[in-house]
Amino acid sequence: SQQGEEDPQALSIQEGENATMNCSYKTSINNLQWYRQNSGRGLVHLILIRSNEREKHSGRLRVTLDTSKKSSSLLITASRAADTASYFCATDARGAQKLVFGQGTRLTINP
Amino acid sequence: NAGVTQTPKFQVLKTGQSMTLQCAQDMNHNSMYWYRQDPGMGLRLIYYSASEGTTDKGEVPNGYNVSRLNKREFSLRLESAAPSQTSVYFCAIGALGFTGELFFGEGSRLTVL
Secondary structure, eight states, X not given: OOSXXXXXXXXXXXXXXXXXXXXXXXXXXXXXXXXXXXXXXXXXXXXXXXXXXXXXXXXXXXXXXXXXXTEEEEEEOSOOGGGOEEEEEEEXXXXXXXXXXXXXXXXXXXX | OOOEEEEOSEEEEOTTOOEEEEEEESSOOSEEEEEEEETTTEEEEEEEESSTTOOEEOSOOTTEEEXXXXXXXXXXXXXXXXXXXXXXXXEEEXXXXXXXXXXXXXXXXXXXX
């Protein structure tokens, strides 16, 4: 079973609105990462948050991590058409020696 | 600076045929990985190589073999392809193993008939 589960599976919003995606995981982690995948392309790293961090910002991205609830959220503010993509969380579970990806959230930004 | 280069980009095989997917990097990272991506399944780790000369199984290694030819190259071989191996395969590299950012290739789309 997947370590990371994203919610929702699909999200469609208007350009300029904020988009929030959530990720839940099952075991203790060292860090959690978010990646973006444009259609037909490889994954691109967006941001990494360590288990001792609660919030991190990068440009229009804001990531939060709640280790007590084993969950993370990715907020994209002031969305643009170019943000249309699938977004994946990935967790580095302690002792697991692997980076496990969730199934992704498919985000569509409507002009 | 291409980063991670995968070949071929597309391949169609018949059941039972063999093939090798090639991955080469120019970022001088130690760790290299092969993932497969299937609809609704996310990415699943097939094999990885933490450093030159070592390889380890991931979540779904059955039906695959790998070779870490040198620090730059990591190949994935399907000895006898099956329709269940129809997928998009991604090679990734990392400097800090599983604790850091991974850089992905553009993918190899494989169809097994």
